[in-house]
Amino acid sequence: xxEMVNSTDREPPASASQRILGFVQFCASRCGRxxxxxxxxxxxxxxxxxxxxxxxxxxxxxxxxxxxxxxxxALLVASDLGNSPWTVLAEGVGEQTTIGVGAATVALSxxxxxxxxxLRQVPGLGTIxxxxxxxxxxxxxxxxxxxxxxxxxxxxxxxxxxxxxxLGSGLxxxxxxxxxxxxxLMLGLHRRTxxxxxxxxxxxEVSVVVAGALLGGTAGIGTLAFAVLIGPAVQxxxxxxRSAPAAQL
Numbered sequence: 518x519x520e521m522v523n524s525t526d527r528e529p530p531a532s533a534s535q536r537i538l539g540f541v542q543f544c545a546s547r548c549g550r551x552x553x554x555x556x557x558x559x560x561x562x563x564x565x566x567x568x569x570x571x572x573x574x575x576x577x578x579x580x581x582x583x584x585x586x587x588x589x590x591a592l593l594v595a596s597d598l599g600n601s602p603w604t605v606l607a608e609g610v611g612e613q614t615t616i617g618v619g620a621a622t623v624a625l626s627x628x629x630x631x632x633x634x635x636l637r638q639v640p641g642l643g644t645i646x647x648x649x650x651x652x653x654x655x656x657x658x659x660x661x662x663x664x665x666x667x668x669x670x671x672x673x674x675x676x677x678x679x680x681x682x683x684l685g686s687g688l689x690x691x692x693x694x695x696x697x698x699x700x701x702l703m704l705g706l707h708r709r710t711x712x713x714x715x716x717x718x719x720x721x722e723v724s725v726v727v728a729g730a731l732l733g734g735t736a737g738i739g740t741l742a743f744a745v746l747i748g749p750a751v752q753x754x755x756x757x758x759r760s761a762p763a764a765q766l
Contacts, residue, residue, distance in 0.1 A: 568641025568695045575692045579643050580650070582689025587654025589681030594655070595662045596674035599737025602725040602744050603699060609732025629698040636705030641695020648697070675739040679746050687754025690766050703751075704766055714755065718748030 571579065593601055600608070607621040616624070626648075633640070665671055690696055696704055699721070707717045722744035730736050760766070 566693070568639065568643070568693065571642065571692065571694055575694060579646065579689050579692040579694050582685045582687070582692065583643075583646055583650040584654045585681050585685030586647075586689065587651040587685075588658045589678040589683075589685060590651065591655045591658035591662060592674045592678030592681065593739055593743060595659060595664050596671045596678065596739050597664045598671055598675055599740030599743075600735070602722045602729065602736075602740060605729035605734035605736050605740055606725045606732070607729070607734070609729040609734030612733035626698045629702050633698075633701055633705060636702070636709055638701045638705035639695065640701070641693075643689055643692065643695035644697060644701070645695075647689070647695075647700075651697070675742055678739075679743055679750055682743075682747060683750025683754045686751045687758050687760060690751075691755060691758050691760030693761060693766055696766065713752065715748040715752040718751055719745060722747060 590601060593599075599605075603625065604618070604622070607618050607625055610616070610621040610625065611618045614621070630640075662674075665674070686700060690700060690704070695701075703714065703718050703721060706712070706721070707714050710717070712720075726736055726740055726744045
């Protein structure tokens with residue numbers, strides 16, 4: 518009798534269709550877990566490494582950095598103690614050719630971008646926005662700031678301009694969204710040679726000043742100060758903001 522009761526309490530065996538349905542559900546659940554394990558890291562990494570699809574924080578850092586960069590350039594111009602080294606070079610090229618300073622600046626930027634190719638420097642959203650926002654910020658700040666009469670205040674503009682360009686560079690380069698033409702050249706040379714950002718940038722700026730002056734460009738004390746100090750300022754900003762190593766920017 519006990520055996521008969523126990524046999525009646527047992528569940529009836531599953532049919533063939535139920536077994537097939539159970540197997541399909543088991544496979545679907547396993548595939549779903551595996552797919553989530555594969556997709557999640559990739560999705561999270563797109564925003565962290567993409568140079569064209571930034572998240573809100575990286576985009577804000579890029580924009581703020583470029584605005585500060587342009588403001589710093591404007592203070593240097595407003596000091597009336599010498600333009601930035603690359604402007605001196607553009608002026609010298611303009612003196613030796615039939616093109617103006619603006620056209621020479623564009624031509625030099627294109628040549629520098631060509632130099633990225635052997636250095637394998639990768640462009641990004643920051644490369645484009647650099648060309649658009651730095652000049653716009655420079656123009657707006659120049660409208661608000663006039664050249665002071667006192668020499669001490671003009672020196673103050675030079676120091677403030679260098680500090681802002683260094684801080685702006687650290688912010689926008691640290692967003693890892695691509696560098697402007699000259700900063701990209703600096704990073705590419707740094708990565709290929711192993712020389713520090715400070716020395717690489719200083720060597721570039723001093724070489725550009727010398728070339729521009731030889732071609733007829735006008736350099737001043739502000740130009741020389743920028744050429745010597747901007748490299749240390751950029752490297753200090755990158756360290757202060759705890760950016761990724763310069764070779765990865």
